[in-house]
Amino acid sequence: MLPFRVVDRVKFVVERQLVKGAGFQLVVVGVFIGLISLIGGLLVVPQEGAFDGAGAAVWWAFLRLTDPGYLGDDVGTWQRVVSTLLTISGYVVFMGTLVAILTRWLIAKMADLERGLTPVTLKHHIVVLGWTSQTLPLLSELLGSSGRMRRFLEKHDTQRLNLVVLSENASAAQVHELRTEPGIGRKARQVILRSGLAIQPDALQRVACLDAAAVIVPSAAHEAGTLVTSDVETVKALLSIAAQARHRRAPLPFVVAEIQDIRKHPVIERAYPGELEVVGGDATISRLMVQNVLHPGLSEIYNELLTAGEGNEIYVRGGDTVAGMTLGELAAQRPQVLVLGILKAQGKGWDVRLLAPSDTPIELADRVIMLARDYAETDANPKLAARPAIPRGEPRKCQRKRAERSRTILVLGWNRRVPSLIAEFGSYGDQQFHVDIVSVVPAAEREREITRYIHEHHEVTCRHIEADYMVEDELRKVRPADYDAVLLLSSDRLASGEEADARAMVGYLQLEDILTDASRRPQLIMELSDPDNRPLLFGHQSEMLISPMILSHVLAQVALRRELRVVLDELFTCGGAEFQFRDPQDYPLPASVDFQLLEKVLAAHGELALGVFRSQADERGRHLMLNPPRKTFLELQPGDRLVVLAIT
Helix, strand or coil: CCCCCHHHHHHHHHHHHHCCCHHHHHHHHHHHHHHHHHHHHHHHCCCCCCCCCHHHHHHHHHHHHHCHHHHHHCCCHHHHHHHHHHHHHHHHHHHHHHHHHHHHHHHHHHHHHHCCCCCCCCCCCEEEECCCCCHHHHHHHHHHCHHHHHHHHHHCCCCCCCEEEEECCCCHHHHHHHHHCCCCHHHHHHEEEEECCCCCHHHHHHCCHHHCCEEEECCCCCCCCCCCCHHHHHHHHHHHHHHHHHHHCCCCCEEEEEECCHHHHHHHHHHCCCCEEEEEHHHHHHHHHHHHHHCCCHHHHHHHHCCCCCCCEEEEEECCCCCCCEHHHHHHHCCCCEEEEEEEEECCEEEEEECCCCCCECCCCCEEEEEECCHHHHCCCCCCCCCCCCCCCCCCECCCCCCCCCEEEEEECCCCCHHHHHHHHHCCCCCCEEEEEEECCCHHHHHHHHHHHCCCCCCEEEEEEECCCCCHHHHHHHCHHHCCEEEECCCCCCCCHHHHHHHHHHHHHHHHHHHCCCCCCCEEEEEECCHHHHHHHCCCCCEEEEHHHHHHHHHHHHHHCCCHHHHHHHHHCCCCEEEEEECHHHCCCCCCCEHHHHHHHHHCCCCEEEEEECCCCCCCCCCEEECCCCCCECCCCCCCEEEEEEEC
């Protein structure tokens, strides 16, 4: 081995000091300034009478090094030469190097602050763990829920909503996305970004989870076949929060967690002993899709109730202000509201009684389920006249006709949600389904994933076709016109939601071209991942479900009112209360009927009228008229259907 040179040794020592940070860099520069001052002072000491001693000469050199203004006071050629060299060295070492070090330190410090590594010191805020495709719609929902949010803030005795988002790499680009997102805009100042992962305990401390009023854990996308799934990260995050609470002897915050695999529900509950609501993301979207197959047109109801914007929403109000009244009396005093039912306390949970009789008394601990356009409409308004009470008895169970033949379903594409979708089809025991799945994913892999999720699915027969539906000839061979319904799924194997949606939309347009000359047209349902792509297919004939928007709405509203989760589960699962379409000819309706009379007629059958689904779309492309004013004449046309809530 070659021996080290002295120069290399000096360079190494200097380097080790410089990498220690701005403080050590300033020390190194100070040493150089001292050496230059010492050398400059010693060079002018030999001049007789110019200086009192070596110390004065070194001080003279230091002043020339740090301030060029002294340059004109020097006398003598040698002294001026040394002074000029010192001044030039001062520009390089003293001014240039010091400014560079301080500037770099300031830029690094600003970048470090922008990364969001500083712990927040808030209380009663809402934490969102993860920056996913659902984060922006979720934040928009929270910031736009004025009525529910006001009640939430009053409950936690705070004046202002603060949202803290934990992102893997918080950046200025994400801040820009917040400011340009519809529904957020200037409210982006209420959103605080912090860097980190939900599986990192120090990152959970950074967002002050234990001091939060609610913690929302949305599901994140992962590459197919990865061992660390979103559900694994969710369980790890909940374990970390529980461990931190035990260590600090602090109460556990309320958590709303989304899981992809609903079978992990017991694991989530075991991991987190605090107040917890679990939303099954894949199961929720699968339920909506299957119900949409059974009731074509239902997606418009879901898009109104489960996405932000104009239209109606489901609200859950406490019984403290209406205790002692009956549901019928409450409905009469809220003329702009549809009373869907009531929640009765049952142990640690709730007994959901949708379509409860109108004479059901409301107790203090009860919760009332309402459908309204705005939260304010669920409050008493003395300016509005009460309407006549409409009696409704026990709901009549409507037996769904057993299918005489199997419904044929064509699924174009593959994602992790397909096994859950097959399981949901199989939950309808009175129906038979034949499902053909077209995808480039190997058939053996798909069959294995379905078998792992559901061992037996007698009500559903599956056939796997290895083909690319983006290729027109391969799609024509499948003969899509022969099916009852065609589902286009957004792939989770592409790099982004935009790419997955682009593929789904091109496939849809190609499918429309194939169906142009077909003698019959199947029902088309398309799933999208990016909410920004919704306007691109305006006016087309497919039904559309934007899964991130729906799940974001559910997560946000459950965080603000946790009882809403059991209501949605009741509405969207097989059996119990369901949204259904009915033929007006099935009821004794007069030629001219307003919505109030329609309510009365359907109440006599133990059902609740919700609105009308028009056969012809309006100028905005909408078919649905939900919860219209009571005195509105419906002017029913051939092909129009009634939207009702009924028990199956």
